[in-house]
Amino acid sequence: MQQASKIEAIEARVHGMDCPSCAQTVQSNLHQLTGVNEVALNFGNGKLNMTYNPEKITQKDIFRRVEALGYQIESIFRKENSPSTTESAKIKNQKSKIDSLSSPWKFWLTTRRGQRVILSGTGLVLGFIAHSMGLSAWIQTSFYCIGIVLAGFPIARAGLISLKSRRADINLLMMISGVGACLLGDFLEGAMVVFLFSLGTTLQSFTLGRTRNAIRDLMDLTPPIATIKRGDEEVNVPISSIEVGEIITVRPGQRIALDGKVIYGISAVDQSPITGESVPVDKEAGDDVFGGTLNQTGYLEVKTTRKSNETTMARIIHLVEEAQGSRARSQQWVDKFASIYTPLVILLAIAIAIIPTVFFSQDMKVWIYHALVLLVIACPCALVISTPVSIVSAIGAATRKGILFKGGNSLETAGKIDILAFDKTGTLTEGLPKVLNIYSLGEQERSSILQIAASLEQRSEHPLAKAIIAEAKKQGLTLQTPHEFVAIPGKGIQAKLSDKLDCGVQDPQVASLLGKNHLLPHLNQEFYMVGNRRLFTNIPPEVSSLLAEISNLGQTPVLVGTKGGLIGIITLADGLRLEAREAVRLIETAGPKEVVILTGDSKSVAQQMVEQLGIFDYRAELLPKDKLLEIQRLQEQGIVGMVGDGINDAPALASADISFAIGRTDIALETADVVLVADDLRRLAYAISLSRKTVSVIQQNIIFSLITKALFLLLGSFGFVGLAVAVLADTGSSLLVTFNGMRLFKV
Missing domain, CATH: 3.30.70.100 (Alpha-Beta Plaits)
Structure with missing residues (x-):
């Protein structure tokens, strides 16, 4: 086998x-x-x-x-x-590489690539000096050859490998140009070609390396070792060996190694690497903390909730790395253009070298030189780098602000949004609704109504469910277990409840076995229902009037009842995010022509919301499927962006041209094209503005690259440009495009 x-x-x-x-x-x-x-x-x-x-x-x-x-x-x-x-x-x-890129002098003096450029330039300068002093030609040529060999060796080695693999890359073209210049007897030109090319590519590599360090800096934030408590002892162990549920200790000035929940201590934690928040956040027992963040003032004990490869920081790093390597639509066009342009120019160079000499008896040396110039111009370096350098810089800038773009396409699309739709609950509001009042519509006590609702809501993930359960626990109510639970999308939930009945036994031994108060489990055969008015039929007129009053107050009613009718109403309210008004104003300034709210709440609640925010349009009383259909209708008018939390608006988020999710939850990180990790709506305006600037810079780079190539292609074809000037134009345009793209890193 x-x-x-x-x-x-x-x-x-x-x-x-x-x-x-x-x-x-x-x-x-x-x-x-x-x-x-x-x-x-x-x-x-x-x-x-x-x-x-x-x-x-x-x-x-x-x-x-x-x-x-x-x-x-x-x-x-x-x-x-x-x-x-x-x-x-x-x-x-990684640290050694980052350090060399952090200091220009260290990079040029300690890296092999930097040293080669310096020595090659020295040989070129010495050749110039020898020429100006009138020294013999062989001394001048010797210095030029030193410069050619030092800078040209790695170019020639890479060029030969490319030739062997039948791939015409820039190294092969530059090798042919440099060798060709030397064979024509112009060693000064050959030395300038390899030196200028080596200088330009090395400088470009250095600048790009510093941009890439944005993500490597994040990787360096997580400490490799953490202190864990084992009994009464503290032990230092690699974070990769720490399991979920272990206790790590963090002293002032130390970085928190893993995601977890504070179980002891009070401190202020700098979360800026993850959220972009400039102000430290106070933490105490019960609060969540994130690996890679800095504990500033107090001692903390943290119970880990994720392993080292699953932390929020690890997931952010993975998403950013994937995004930086993604191909935007503009990049796909550029690559297709370059795949046609380079072979055509190489064929043109061959034609220029052969046709004038063979058919018109022209000087072979002159036209071969012109062909070498065209070979230098044939590589569209500036063009192919115009998009990726801009994408990498913009994604790095966004990451520092607590914004995660999933790729180049989402970065380009965000700035083109015509209509931006917001889900209301948890997006424009705090997502922390509170119970305000309980109305009894029959003989049931208010506490009993709350108990029934909270018991059913234990199986629900809706934000209102958490508020009702929290209020029941606050009042000390005992929750029952729901059975035959059914969730009805867009309407509510229903289930039977198990309660307890006194068995009536007198034997103390039997009673002790049955438990406190001699209670036996018993399944109530009544179906209870909790939801909005769509869940119930035949609502009495007086109850409809009460519901209208509740909605006019901007409150959300949750109806409680059975199949026999309503027994009560619980009213809740969810306050606006503190930054919501300012965020909407900034977003409208950033670019979208229209902002609309999509909500399952009543029209009166939605109307109050738009009045507070200054938004002119809304769609109310929408089921999840209705939100999806509404997004599709809006797409007939232009490019649509959808903002939500990913919990009950996933279909609408998936259908939109680009989706934004708020928060650091797993579902937010997985669902949306753009994640606002900072949980701050104002960052949305920044994301849109950054996208518009990125698209503008990419367009500038592409246009500049095309014009430069066209100009020098024309001049080179007629012999108006020398080899050194062609190399200078090629590397110079690549550097200008790189520097222009890197400006986005500081936006």
């Missing part, structure tokens, strides 16, 4: 890529290696995920191939939990 091949997976970080073509080159070369199965390289964050057969190829072989292409690579961790790689080593490796 044939044994299945062993497959291993690695995750690594590739440094030095300055455009998406670099990532494609690495990915293509790794795919060609024997034993490699799957390869995925994310240009946005430099993350490499791949699987391979260790019997056919080793991890060292894979890393050597990447390094041969001129890039640096470091292992993040082995997914098979290799004993050779530890979490502390991972953090150390």
